[in-house]
Structures are given as structure tokens and as C-alpha cells.
Amino acid sequence: xxxxxxxxxxxxxxxxxxxxxxxxxxxxxxxxxxxxxxxxxxxxxxxxxxxxxxxxxxxxxxxxxxxxxxxxxxxxxxxxxxxxxxxxxxxxxxxxxxxxxxxxxxxxxxxxxxxxxxxxxxxxxxxxxxxxxxxxxxxxxxxxxxxxxxxxxxxxxxxxxxxxxxxxxxxxxxxxxxxxxxxxxxxxxxxxxxxxxxxxxxxxxxxxxxxxxxxxxxxxxxxxxxxxxxxxxxxxxxxxxxxxxxxxxxxxxxxxxxxxxxxxxxxxxxxxxxxxxxxxxxxxxxxxxxxxxxxxxxxxxxxxxxxxxxxxxxxxxxxxxxxxxxxxxxxxxxxxxxxxxxxxxxxxxxxxxxxxxxxxxxxxxxxxxxxxxxxxxxxxxxxxxxxxxxxxxxxxxxxxxxxxxxxxxxxxxxxxxxxxxxxxxxxxxxxxxxxxxxxxxxxxxxxxxxxxxxxxxxxxxxxxxxxxxxxxxxxxxxxxxxxxxxxxxxxxxx
Numbered sequence: 001x002x003x004x005x006x007x008x009x010x011x012x013x014x015x016x017x018x019x020x021x022x023x024x025x026x027x028x029x030x031x032x033x034x035x036x037x038x039x040x041x042x043x044x045x046x047x048x049x050x051x052x053x054x055x056x057x058x059x060x061x062x063x064x065x066x067x068x069x070x071x072x073x074x075x076x077x078x079x080x081x082x083x084x085x086x087x088x089x090x091x092x093x094x095x096x097x098x099x100x101x102x103x104x105x106x107x108x109x110x111x112x113x114x115x116x117x118x119x120x121x122x123x124x125x126x127x128x129x130x131x132x133x134x135x136x137x138x139x140x141x142x143x144x145x146x147x148x149x150x151x152x153x154x155x156x157x158x159x160x161x162x163x164x165x166x167x168x169x170x171x172x173x174x175x176x177x178x179x180x181x182x183x184x185x186x187x188x189x190x191x192x193x194x195x196x197x198x199x200x201x202x203x204x205x206x207x208x209x210x211x212x213x214x215x216x217x218x219x220x221x222x223x224x225x226x227x228x229x230x231x232x233x234x235x236x237x238x239x240x241x242x243x244x245x246x247x248x249x250x251x252x253x254x255x256x257x258x259x260x261x262x263x264x265x266x267x268x269x270x271x272x273x274x275x276x277x278x279x280x281x282x283x284x285x286x287x288x289x290x291x292x293x294x295x296x297x298x299x300x301x302x303x304x305x306x307x308x309x310x311x312x313x314x315x316x317x318x319x320x321x322x323x324x325x326x327x328x329x330x331x332x333x334x335x336x337x338x339x340x341x342x343x344x345x346x347x348x349x350x351x352x353x354x355x356x357x358x359x360x361x362x363x364x365x366x367x368x369x370x371x372x373x374x375x376x377x378x379x380x381x382x383x384x385x386x387x388x389x390x391x392x393x394x395x396x397x398x399x400x401x402x403x404x405x406x407x408x409x410x411x412x413x414x415x416x417x418x419x420x421x422x423x424x425x426x427x428x429x430x431x432x433x434x435x436x437x438x439x440x441x442x443x444x445x446x447x448x449x450x451x452x453x454x455x456x457x458x459x460x461x462x463x464x465x466x467x468x469x470x471x472x473x474x475x476x477x478x479x480x481x482x483x484x485x486x487x488x489x490x491x492x493x494x
Contacts (some may be wrong), residue, residue: 001293001340003363003387003440007494008043008215009036010395010445012058012458013071014099017474021094021104023137025199026073030206031477037210039482040489044207045215045443047395049200049290051149053225054467056101056460059297060223060264063147064148065141065286066289067196070108076199082115082123097470101330111446116191134194140282141227148227150185153177159225161243168242170231200290208292215342215443216291218283220298220305221248221264235272235279236265249308249315250347256462259306259315267308269324277324277331284332292340299362302328303353325352329360342389342441366390366439368430369403372411372418380418390439391446392430395458399447400427402454427451435492442494449485450476 014034016023023029036044050061051068094100094109119127135142148160151167160167166174179186193222207214222228225242229236236394248264272279287294296302301323308318333339343357345364346394357364366388371379384390392400404412404426412423421429427448434442447456447470459467488494 001338001363003360003389005440005493006042007435007442007489007492008041008045009449010045010049010443011472012395012468013049015446015458015471017472017476019091019094020074021092021107022070022099022101023471024071024073024075025043025196025203026075029073029203033203033207033210033212035477035482036207036212039485040494041485042212042494043215043293043441043443044212045295046217046291048217048219052468055464056099058217058285058468059219061219061226062152062223063141063145063227064116064219064222064283065138066145066193066227069112069192069196070104071199072108072112072192073199074111074197075201077115077195080127082127082195083111084118087111087114097471097473099471101469111190112192114383115195118186118414119191129383130198131191131194134197134464135190138193141286142193144231145193145227146186146189147175147179147182148230148480149183149189153185154178154182158491160230161224163242165241168230170233203291211459213292214290215293215295216287217295218287219263220296220301221266224263224265232279235268237268238265244310246307247310247312248305249318250306251296251315251318252348258462259318260270260462261308261312261315266305266321266376267326272329277328280328280332281335284336288336288340293342294340294363295342295344297344298347299345299357299364300347300349300353303356304350325356326359329356337373356479359389363387363389363440365394367393367397367436368433369393369397369400372407374412374414375418381433384437384439386438386440388439389441389443390434390437392427392434392444395445396461398454398457399445399452401448401451402457405453425451432488435488435494442492446472449481 013025013029016022016028018026018028020023048058048061049067050058050063051066052058053060053062062117074083074088078085092103094103151163155163167178186217204214233242239245246266248266249258249261252259259449303323303325304320306315306318307321308315339360339362341362343362343364345353345357346367366384368379368390369392371377393403397403416423419429419433431444431448434444456470458470
């Protein structure tokens with residue numbers, strides 16, 4: 001895919017402001033798109049949009065195909081006459097500036113149940129037909145997902161690996177009985193998905209009308225506790241009881257001295273190949289109906305991945321195993337033509353990863369925060385190529401200001417020499433360096449534009465709790481910020 005010179009901002013929808021405890025797809029999302037368009041930005045990058053589970057991570061979702069119902073906007077439900085103003089009289093007092101997931105998990109599903117009751121009782125014929133059409137069009141994944149979620153509810157949220165053998169191993173008689181017994185809950189979960197997708201498609205349509213493309217994200221692996229793993233066990237390394245024999249991670253690196261034990265089940269790539277990679281083709285088809293460009297997370301895993309024993313406590317002891325490589329990407333290319341993919345090529349990158357990326361002309365990533373060890377560092381702007389995406393930092397990094405406040409002295413000194421700056425506005429300097437780079441695309445997290453410190457960090461890799469919580473202040477998108485961003489987009493022809 002040929003990348004046009006452009007810029008964008010990384011902001012997950014959960015970080016949008018609003019009165020309902022978590023960012024959603026309501027008025028603030030449309031105002032955000034207006035801000036991007038009016039400031040000259042052509043890209044909005046988001047994290048995975050699936051339903052989050054333990055740890056609240058968008059990279060550990062209950063489904064690779066479903067949407068996150070916590071993003072459904074109550075304001076838009078009122079506009080659709082699916083929610084009454086009186087239904088919002090008793091809103092919890094949510095904290096400002098961050099998401100309290102515990103409070104959200106208690107409040108939002110109950111609110112969506114009220115919406116479902118209104119729909120069942122008085123939903124218009126037009127909306128009912130739309131819901132039915134959605135369910136039929138998405139049955140290939142929706143049927144498994146809704147049964148999976150209904151069973152999880154029946155098991156008080158327990159992971160599917162702990163269910164009784166009949167449902168855990170998908171015995172036909174057990175599933176048939178569950179579909180009858182849980183019919184109401186199954187329909188309820190399907191309804192939540194319909195709400196999410198109709199709101200998200202409205203957001204995407206508006207963004208595209210405003211000249212803004214959305215960069216989405218495909219995590220290479222799926223969560224063990226997901227409908228994908230439960231409903232397709234033949235695609236993963238599971239034992240006869242449905243438990244993973246090996247799991248995913250990365251060896252020790254600059255994020256963690258013991259590596260990162262992700263715990264995701266690993267694919268039986270030979271089975272995927274035999275089936276023409278159809279599950280992956282379906283996955284790409286789903287994400288490309290939601291976004292314009294895809295960031296393929298942990299791209300190096302397609303060349304080779306770190307395999308850790310299923311009972312390991314850390315990721316230190318594992319082995320590198322060859323991935324599906326060019327065979328996989330050729331199948332995706334055959335299905336979709338020119339690949340609208342950005343390769344997240346960070347971590348321990350070996351020549352085979354570079355060869356795989358370059359043979360398909362995929363744009364890699366450059367993180368400026370990693371660049372200040374010396375002039376030969378490939379992340380520095382003078383080493384950038386046009387076919388890449390430069391970031392000040394990603395969702396896994398500290399904010400620019402947070403990094404500078406704790407960086408090693410030699411790296412701070414190198415920054416001062418390299419940029420010839422005073423250090424008074426490190427975040428601004430880093431943004432200008434990204435925008436002035438020859439890289440086709442330049443992106444920075446909103447936190448860097450707001451000059452925020454570590455308190456605004458989105459994720460700490462290896463830390464199980466306290467992540468994915470940051471929300472932008474209501475007053476963040478000032479005319480001054482818009483004018484500054486519009487100016488640097490003009491100066492650097494973004």
C-alpha cells in the first residue's frame with residue numbers, strides 16, 4: 001500500500017471525555033474527529049475495539065470479531081429512542097480523568113439491559129429489521145460469541161477452561177441445551193453487538209467524510225478466554241481437556257528483564273494453512289469493515305515467535321519457532337489485494353523479519369523515544385525511510401515528558417546535542433522531529449500534545465492492573481492546540 005504523507009493522533013475511544021465513566025462513541029467522538037480534520041490531521045489511530053476482559057486490556061479480548069459494548073453511547077441511544085432520559089437519572093459519580101472499570105462493569109451492562117427491555121417492548125419495525133439483518137449477516141462469528149458470553153455469565157464469569165466438560169469441549173447435546181436455556185441472554189448479547197456496530201459505523205462514516213482515515217489494530221494472538229479459542233480449538237495447541245500446552249510471550253527486552261508472559265494460546269499454523277487461512281481472512285475482512293488501515297501487532301511473530309511452556313511463570317525460558325511467513329501474507333494478499341497494513345516491527349528483530357516486511361513492502365515503525373543512545377541508532381530521524389511510520393511513543397511507552405523526566409543522563413544529553421534544544425519542551429521537540437521526518441506517516445499520542453507526564457501513561461507492559469485508564473480532560477482540545485497542530489502540518493507538508 002502506497003502511504004501518502006500525513007499525520008495523526010493515537011487516542012483510544014475509551015480515553016474520550018464524557019459523563020458516563022468511560023469514553024464512548026457519542027458526541028465526544030464526533031467532536032474529536034472535527035478537531036482532527038480542522039487541525040490538518042488525516043489519521044486517527046485506535047487500539048483494538050473488542051470486548052475487554054480481565055486486566056481491561058484491548059489486547060486480551062473475549063472475541064477477535066466482536067465490539068466493546070462499554071463504548072456504546074447513552075446519548076445516541078436517547079436519540080434513537082432506545083433509552084429514556086429518566087433512565088439516566090441515577091448515574092454513579094465516576095472519577096474524572098480515568099476509567100473506573102469496576103464501576104463501569106457494574107453500571108453499563110445494567111443500563112444496556114434497560115435499553116434491551118425498551119427495544120423488546122416498543123422497538124420500531126425498522127430497528128427490529130435492522131437488528132435481524134445484523135444478526136444474519138454476522139452469524140459466522142456472532143452465534144459462537146453470544147453463546148460463549150451467555151455461558152460465561154452462567155458460570156459467573158469463569159474462564160471456559162473451568163467449565164464442565166460438555167460445554168468446555170463443545171459437545172453437541174450440551175450446546176443444544178445451553179442454546180435453549182440461555183436464549184434470552186444470547187439475544188441480549190447479540191443486541192449489545194448491534195448497538196456497538198451501528199454506532200461505530202456512524203463514527204467511521206463521519207470520519208471518512210471529514211477526510212480522516214482510521215488506523216485499527218489486529219493483535220497477532222487472541223486471548224485464551226475468548227470465543228475464538230473456545231469455538232475453534234483445532235486452530236490452537238490445546239490438550240484433550242482444552243488447556244494450552246504452549247503460550248505466547250516475548251523474551252527479556254527493554255520492557256521487562258524476565259520477558260513478557262502474555263499467556264495467549266499459540267496457533268497450529270499448519271492447520272490454518274490447510275484451511276487456506278480462512279479464519280484469518282475472515283478476521284481481516286471484519287477489521288477492514290471497521291477501519292481503513294490495519295496495524296498488525298507483533299509482526300515479528302509471523303516470521304518467528306517465542307514459545308513458552310503452558311505452565312511457565314515467566315517468559316524467560318522458551319524457544320523461537322518459525323511463523324507462517326510469506327505463505328500467510330500471500331494468502332491475505334490474494335484475498336484483499338494491496339495490503340493496507342502497517343507492521344509493528346518492534347522488539348527482537350532478526351533479518352528474516354526485515355525480509356518478510358520488505359518483500360511485501362509493508363511500512364514498519366520507528367519510536368523516537370528509543371533513539372537517543374547514539375548517532376547510529378536506527379530510530380533517529382536521519383535513518384528513517386519514507387515507507388515507515390514514526391511515533392514519538394506508542395501506547396506501551398511512557399509519555400514523552402514522562403520518559404524525559406526519568407531517562408538516563410547520557411540519553412538526555414544526546415537529545416540536547418542532537419536537536420540543539422534547551423529541553424524546556426521535550427514533547428514538542430519530539431513531535432516536531434516526527435512531523436519533519438521523511439517517514440510518510442507521523443503519529444503521536446494525544447498525551448504528548450498535551451505535555452502530560454507519566455500519570456497519563458496508557459499501559460505498562462508486564463503490569464497486570466492499572467492500565468488502559470487514562471481519559472483526556474474536557475478542556476484539552478483548545479484553539480491554541482488546534483492552531484499549533486495546523487501549523488506544523490502545514491510546515492512539514494502533512
